[in-house]
Amino acid sequence: MSDDRSTAPSSGPVSADGPATAGGPAPSHGPAPAPAPATATHARPPAADAPPASPPPPNTLAAHRLSLGYAGRTVVDGVDLAVPAGAVTAVVGPNACGKSTLLRGLARLLAPSAGTVTLDGADIHRMPARALARRLGLLPQQAVAPEGVTVEGLVRLGRYPHQRMLSPWSRADQAAVEEALARTGTDALRDRPVDQLSGGQRQRAWIALALAQDTPLLLLDEPTTFLDLRHQLDVLDLVDELNTEAGRTVVMVLHDLGQAARYADHLVVMCDGSPAAAGPPADVLTAGLVEKVFQVECRVVPDPETGTPLIVPRARPGGRRAGPRSH
Template sequence: MSAAAHSTSLVVSGLSAGYGETDILQGLDLTVPPGRITAIVGANACGKSTLLRAMSRLIQPRRGQVLLDGKSIHHLPSRQLARQLGLLPQSPIAPEGITVADLVSRGRHPHQGLFSGWTRADDEAVAEALVTTATDGIATRLVDELSGGQRQRVWIAMALAQQTDLLLLDEPTTFLDISHQIEVLDLLTDLNRARGTTIVMVLHDLNLAARYADYLVAMAAGRLHVSGKPEDVLTESNVREVFGLESRVITDPTSGRPLMLPIGRHGMVEAAG
């Protein structure tokens, strides 16, 4: 991947978008920090996935625009956009009977010209993606036979083979147990640090978002409620306003990042009489 990956910019300006007659996003502005990891958090149905879909041109904005290096993504040729921006949607489905290597190879489609065939550069990109995600040892296996964590790494490998400067991921840890969640997030962090790839991901777990992201975006009712460093976003007042949840926020002794402890009606330490 290009050493200049960190210079690519992604800006959302006055974006309103949705489905049918309903606007989910309402006049949203966001500048994604280039070369960093951004996590989008918020309550269910607040517009997190809709924002990611709009940023990847899967849905058309009603108003506003998404700018990639200053150019509207809706005016870029599809192949050019796919060379710059990769998307891992929520719960992707692999074709039946496809091997790991074949699925990862599909990430090279944006680089195939009308008359050009498979090249050595394609082979090298696929091999590098397999090694980076530690899926080279299962390259000949069928994707259907893999565990959830293995499958997610394979999908990330396909996105890496695309060799984009920007990678958008919609809930990459969904349905994974905690060890596989950490495995996937560690992999994305390694990718960001080694290549400068800008990563934007939707996460449900506030504490994992605060631990792994350089920049947090908290959404509420289709709008950007607050954004910034994890310590500035993950506060008790913001958790209350965004999630309607009382909490205590302390410093995580492992990472030094903020750690949110929810307060429910049960499971609390009772004060001594």
């Protein structure tokens, strides 16, 4: 787990609540000039005649000159970042580089010291909190459940942004909870207190809460923490399904570069508080970048299963694994 987070843990879902140029024909003095030859360069049409710029796709999350930190210490410094809508973005980088801090800023858990975060062009800090929570869900890195709450009780909290005063719990609410429990394999744990679960079980219960919130944008801070390999792949396959089947935009912080390259459409590589590179994994993950950011010499080879970049660290001279061992 990275150590770039705030000391205060978070819990639960993100909750509530140019003008046309003036002008006209120039005054005429004397006879009109002869028509220009056909080969003459024509003036650019006025800006008013140009087609309007296309609006960004819905659920576009972006940071603009964003700076974040704790107790006067800057961790994320002047970041400009656009999260591709309808895609899976993985944020990677060494410990203490600002990954989790950036995610907290994008989720409005951390107020910026400078810059803004926008959702479809609107400053998220000016949006009603409940309205934002219906559009953006978060799995924080260190989540704390209410004492004694059961797994089902925790997952039901994900429906809070969709509730209205005096409105009863609906069939749609219960259906969302049941689907979240089933998708995360926690339905058999529904009556267990969260504080009695293993680390992996607890992590899946929190992921179920985020799913029950049913938002088009989902931010996951190290969702594979505490999970064994099988459950890591289960969670990442679930992220892929949420994206491909439901069109959700997902941003997740990961440590495993191979998993990030396999499951993400877009990578953001953080280094010293700002992106060192961003783009498709095949374009971003090079041996030079890995050595610069992670200080690890490596080879980048195609993953034999997917063809995506796979990082193979070079053996260190004199190490036990410097070459084939003779018997």
